[in-house]
Amino acid sequence: MSLLSIRDLHATVGGNEILKGINLEIGPGEIHAVMGPNGSGKSTLSYVLAGREGYEVTRGTIAFKGKDLIDLAADERANEGVFLAFQYPVEVPGVVGMTFLREAYNAKLRYLGKQEIDAMEFLKFVRSRAKTLNMSDDMLKRAVNVGFSGGEKKRNEILQMAVLEPDLAILDETDSGLDIDALKLVSDGVNELRSENRSMLIITHYQRLLNYIQPDHVHVLAHGKIQRSGGKELALELEAKGYAEFSEEAA
């Protein structure tokens, strides 16, 4: 059974239809890459999956672990195991990183009917995760993302993912803005989280990331639809040829 099953998904934003019939099946442990021209609806898809208000599903279904996702609020989806690493992580003034992580972690525990975690134990857990991503204690003491560099923000997203251990991670252009070393670091972090039960949907413009994180499937999203799917060689082909064949006229 698929972990995520998207059927004929249509969605509008601000009255405009952006997603126009998406079909996508992601099995447990699979890594899917989504590529596509600017403005084609990739982030929209990620927001629709994460349950952002204002992104209205007008047709189709989204099943996650067999559950209908559309009726769940964003926080419920997160607690069910959907994680979105934002293309543009938001600065959260005044909310300390560590507190933020603990609140999120405990929210999930509560959702699952479990006991909240001991603060010291959690601190140790977060520190071990942060170390892998080369994030200092100091960054966890600061307000979430406030004054972080672009690359630091992206790393912070991956840290959150590593702490929250989702079943489905959607990474929206996590690679853009990262320097070469950071890209390696983040990829290692992501690879470390790969498991039989954890699936990923990786949105990217660059084939380079896919050298580090090897996808099982690559999809091209253009004009609100998946125009083509293939193996990782599709990414190489796109790198060489661009998106001309998916232009409005070609479609």
Add this chain to the structure above:
Amino acid sequence: MALQPVAKLPFEGLIADARSHKLGKWHSKLSERALEQYAEIGWPGPKTESWKYTSLNKIASGTFSLAREYSAIVPEDMIMPLTCPRLVLVNGVLNKELSNLEQLIGNLSITSLVDIEDHQKTFFDDLFKSEESKGDLPLTYLNTAILSDAVMLEITEGSKCELPLHIISIGSGNGITFAPRLIVNVGIGAKVDFIESHVGCSDSVYFSNSVTQLYLGDNSEVGHYKLQNDSRDSSHISLTRAVIDDGASYDNFTMSVGAKLSRNEVRAHLKGSGVECCINGAYLGAADQHIDNTTFIEHQAEGSSSREVFKGVLDDTARGVFQGKILVHPEAQKTDGYQMNRAMLLSDKAEIDSKPELEIYADDVRCSHGATVGELEDELIFYLCARGIDRESARRMLIGAYISDAIDEVKNIDIRSSIQSVAENWLKQNLYEK
């Protein structure tokens, strides 16, 4: 032409009453003088510049009587949560049974006007006189004119008070007015922290017209923290006036959450040089609350610094007012002044009026001010929700963080966390999406 009837001053009728009331002959003279001054300036109206955003019409047209009851049950869940010696005023009059001052050590003396003979009051007399020369403060004159008590705290030279003193002013009764009056006299090099909690007994509706005067001797250190949590249908108008001498430091913070109509006016006169003065505050308003913070900082001498940080959150049709004036005299070279005023509006109908004013007559100064008005961004809420935090908690966290930023200015750590818990409580009780 028909003669217009002479408009009577609001509360004038109560003044004669007040004279025969609690303080005897000595007060009669004082009260007469205060009435004259009050009459000369008149009740602040829509044309009074310093009151243009806050209307006192409702108070002026209300029917009030003087409070005659001076005992009450302390509303423990309304006051600042602190365990320290307390001094309790009920309707402006010191209530010794409710106060517990045993723990206070000998370096702090407390005198209530009610307790002393007329001939001992000359010192108070001088204080009131000096107050009167300060001009345009009609409600302060009204306070003097209808006084039922005044409490003076004196901290002797060089003494360091380890425990803070909690002054609790309780309003109890319906349709009453009272005039709490505090005088704080801090000796040279002395150190003290005190708190004012202004609260009301449940369902009480009153007008509290409060005045606190402070004198900070050379190199003294004073923390002065105030919680305004008066009954929701009441009015709270207060003036704090601090005169600060060489090298002293004054840390003032006001948390306003109560009353329907409130004004927290703080006037700091930096008479000495090398003074460090902070006038900060936070406010949380919902329903039809009106919360005014008005500050005036006067740099009279060289090399003093002042800092002002105010932050507020307004929901529903609540309205906030911030007026902040900094006056730098020609002698006050090397003044360092900072003022920041931020508000977050949670509803389309909430409103903030903001008026910063810098008047600088010295050339070698550093003064800056700024103001922002914002709302809680959906993107931010979504970010927290996408991490599993429910919408209501997300809002509470974000708004809490916003307001904490101002509360963090409070220098006394215990009091800071008390104020923090007042804010958190407010958020729990008032913050739900409509």
